[in-house]
Amino acid sequence: MSTIATADTGHHDATKEHGHGEHHHPELGFLQRWVFSTDHKVIGLQYAVTGLSFLFFGFLLMLVMRWQLASPGQPVPMVGAFLRSVFGQTVMTDAGALTAAGYNVFGAMHGTIMVFFGIVPVAVAGFGNFVVPLQIGAPDMAFPKLNMASFWCFFTSCVIMTGSFFVPGSAAKSGWTAYPPLAGIADLEGGNIWLNGQTIWLIAMVFNITGSLLGSINFITTIIQLRAPGLTWMRLPFFVWAQFVTAFLLVLAFPPLEAAGFMQLTDRVLGTSFFMPTGLMIGQSVAQTWSGGGSPILWQHLFWFLAHPEVYVLILPAIGIVSEVVANNTRKPLHGYKAMVYSVFVLGFLSFIVWAHHMYMTGMGAKVAAFFQVTTIMISVPSVILLTSLLMSLWGGSIRFNTPMLFATAFLPMFGLGGLTGIPLAFNAVDLFLHDTYYVIGHFHYVVAPGTIFGLFAGVYFWYPKVTGRKMSEFLGHVHFWGSLITINGIFFPMFLQGMAGVHRRWYDGGVTYEQLAGPVLHWNMVMTVSAGLLALFQLVFIWNFFTSWKLGQKVGRNPWDATTLDWDTPTPPPHGNFDKPLMVYRGPYEYSVPGHPTDFIPQTEKV
Amino acid sequence: MSAPHTDHSSQPVLDSSSIHDVPANAAEIASHAVEYLKVGAALLVLTGVTVGLSYVDFGSRNMNIVVGMIVATIKAGLVAAIFMHLKGEKITIWRFLVMTGIFAAGLFFLTYLAHSDPISGTFHATH
């Protein structure tokens, strides 16, 4: 039996049963259609909507922090009283100002939420679920029920993590990195060992990680097993490659953190000493709860073993999205497609052996530091290849600057800036100075905010018509784009200046206490805070556009962008089972502007 | 293991489509049964060996650990190769298992490295 025959029958059956859209399933109630669904598209939307909500929530937490940094101790304007009633007295003073503990809560939860509850769910699980099966011509994911289980695992973790704001002492306060021994002792004194921020944080993370693992296994299997006939590996859209490598990173890097999470949990509730050193002093006396013998450094190793690959998990899907948008709007094949594919693999591989560049300050010796320094510099090579390929793809194209393309174009220099500022950090000697300053914060936010998040915006504007059958407003899209681009640089660029002047990332009064050191750069706090507030306003434009276009946007057909890949070869919106015709793929993913062809694009399924 | 005549698929209750037939490689599977038994026996013996060797004085505790780990690795290899059919498994599976092996080894080794090369006076012994 040949490949073609097997897969063909599969698609045929799917077509017969499901080919004519959802209206053939009138028996599906709201619950089965939108809540307990096993359809990859619905699950993708569930992830995306949950994730986008968390991104916004995490951003609001940061707005409050930014207010505090620019005007330390002042009540938060307008919403201060409201925040006091929601978050309680640990977090807000009666006057409505952020407390020191509250600053820690918001900081830890901002990081956690943005990374594990915002970006990853949207970029990996949201776009991945919706787009990957469509782009490879599959009727669904390989394990639809498992897919649903992943989402509900993730959703459980969301509920638990959000709930932790409302336990006595409020949510976790030890940073998204949860370093022991601080995280090991946090909230334990006089508190309930289960009902406190840090313990709940760990429990929520275990659910979150489990959901991620199940999802990634599903992605890899789907991509290997369910590619349509004729869709050979080198004909895969780059987005699929990016998701493929991302899924591998998640499968192999997350488990050690899950293990470490169990260990920190038992340190907290069973009194073990995995991460608790001998002779640990709390206040004036040696802690009696722990036998000692553990190592805080062990946590850092296990944490960063995940968390470095995790940063590539944050960026790769965005690069994938940008590649699709760039190829489509330059009307040219991607420059160096193969080089990009190999780079993404090298990148994935190297990302597992660089983790200790986050730990130069732990007293590691010169030999080991040298090793991690070298691997870290090596990993910038494939990153540069990816970025250069995308830049070269712009060359000589007759570019259509629609909203997705604007975001994709801006992604390139922003991601570039984030990457470049990372290189000094790779060097041990420089990092000893810059570690834990705002320079680091600036570095990773350039990668993640105007980088990844812009990539995600590009993706939302790009695939929105496929999901809803309507385009989002171009005018509002342009307003959103230009506003965001300018303000986001207003937030993050000054961080480099402050960081190089030595401003520490965790000062809760914005540096006032250290006036003598930070004085010359303190005025930037106001610039950053105002920019953050304006950025929030421009996001309202996006939210408005997102919801109103659902009903009012310009109606479009199957392939509004004249794209080549299989996701645009389905009805809009795609029905249950996805494709309304048997599939056969004849060509690569980006055959744009092929000389001699009547249109400037050739869909992958076109034989000619 | 080799009594195909008691096969239920030949009973009338069942329809006769091909999935109910004994697959073509049934004889091969039957021959594997002997191999499985042998491997099981080998594993039991090796368990005895592990226990026995742990009471032999190889000069230092560390040598005992090395020896014990070698025997354990052999046992694990048998389980993976024969019981889990890794011997002759498809290349796709091998590819990512090799990767997993490399990263797991990296996790052990680099952690160990970072631990064994401290700047004196900064990294404290853990107990």
Add this chain to the structure above:
Amino acid sequence: MSNLISKYFPLFTDKEVPHTVQARPDTGLYSAKLGIWLFLASEVMLFGGLFSAYIFLRIGAEPGYWPSGLLNVPVGTMNTAILIISSVTVVFAWAALKMRQLGKYRLYMLITILCGAIFLTVKLSYEWPAKFNHFGVFIKKESASKYEAFLGNKHLEVTGQNPRWEITGHLLDAPKGSSYAHQAEHNAEHFAHETGRHDAVTPAEDDYVIQVDAVNANPSDKDNDRPHFWPRETSTTLAVINAKDVESASVFAPRHSTYFATYFLITGLHGLHVLGGILVFLYLWLPFPGGTGLYKTNPEHLANRVEIAGLFWHFVDLVWIFVFPIFYLL
């Protein structure tokens, strides 16, 4: 039952996803086979993280703080054998299905399930409880000389071995207010009953009284330098230890030391895997529509499921192959 589910939750039922049962020609795999191997890869990293913690903590432990010889080796050996046998029977169960011998499949599967159940029962109702009733006291280094009769550090130093800081055994009396008072009382009664001695409970309020293990009873005896296969009887020697000399004191629970922390965490997680395996096997063994019920409609599918569950089970066995020596023997 499956009809009911599909009636009320139509989307709960699989759509036509290709390669669920039949292998994809170019990879030669059905999807679940690939899926389970990916899952096992992640499990390798999960246990890898735990084992690397074991290495890290053990290397970092100060001399004398990594105990050995505290676990019951014969019982551990028996449990190892049981898991190995169950690994054999589960491949047999799969092979029987492949040859369409339902009866044999049921038999082998039953044996597998029983083996798993015995393993867990031994662990939970014998091994762990025995540990929870065993007590250890780490002596402060500066007070160690007072307890030389139980520690034997001169002998250890002369023979070039790691020092000993801990006195282990059964707790007969605990300082006032200790959370172990109840356990001590119980043990003391037992001790009095067995030996007829009533000197176990001292009037002092800040003493631990321990009926010490054989090692601490004769700490300078060369015979005690290396662990033994058969666990030794607790001696009838009593050690009276003043709370001021104690660095830490605990039953053999996770909080006792990093050794027991890793032991309980790893074997606990392993036990959960065993439990998961048993549940899956039970499902495949009973006449559920997705279990043995599947035999009627699609025996190959059932065989695949057994193969998948079997792979998981072998992995659990494989982990134990490492757990056993590193905690029980070395």
